[in-house]
Amino acid sequence: EHIQWWSMEIxxxxxxxxxxxxxxxxxxxxxxxxYVQRVLLKYNQQTIFYQEQLKTIKARIQxxxxxxxxxxxxxxxxxxx
Numbered sequence: 001e002h003i004q005w006w007s008m009e010i011x012x013x014x015x016x017x018x019x020x021x022x023x024x025x026x027x028x029x030x031x032x033x034x035y036v037q038r039v040l041l042k043y044n045q046q047t048i049f050y051q052e053q054l055k056t057i058k059a060r061i062q063x064x065x066x067x068x069x070x071x072x073x074x075x076x077x078x079x080x081x
Contacts (some may be wrong), residue, residue, distance in 0.1 A: 006032035050077075 011024035014035050020027060058065060 005029050006036075010036065 006027075008024060011027045014020050014027060014032070015022070015024055019030060022031075023031055041044060049056050068081075
């Protein structure tokens with residue numbers, strides 16, 4: 001019997017997000033791997049984008065930014081991010 005490497009949750013999400021119209025039970029490992037790679041790439045690109053935005057904002061408010069304010073911003077982003 002074929003070992004299932006990918007959870008049914010991932011396969012169902014692929015169908016829900018329009019990545020495939022295949023029955024979730026018939027989605028192969030390669031398709032799941034490709035989907036997960038695309039999702040991770042998207043998250044990585046978003047992380048880089050937000051890091052660059054933070055750098056720009058920090059440069060603009062450098063003189064008035066205290067460590068306390070920076071920590072409050074980081075905590076807010078983590079909570080609501």
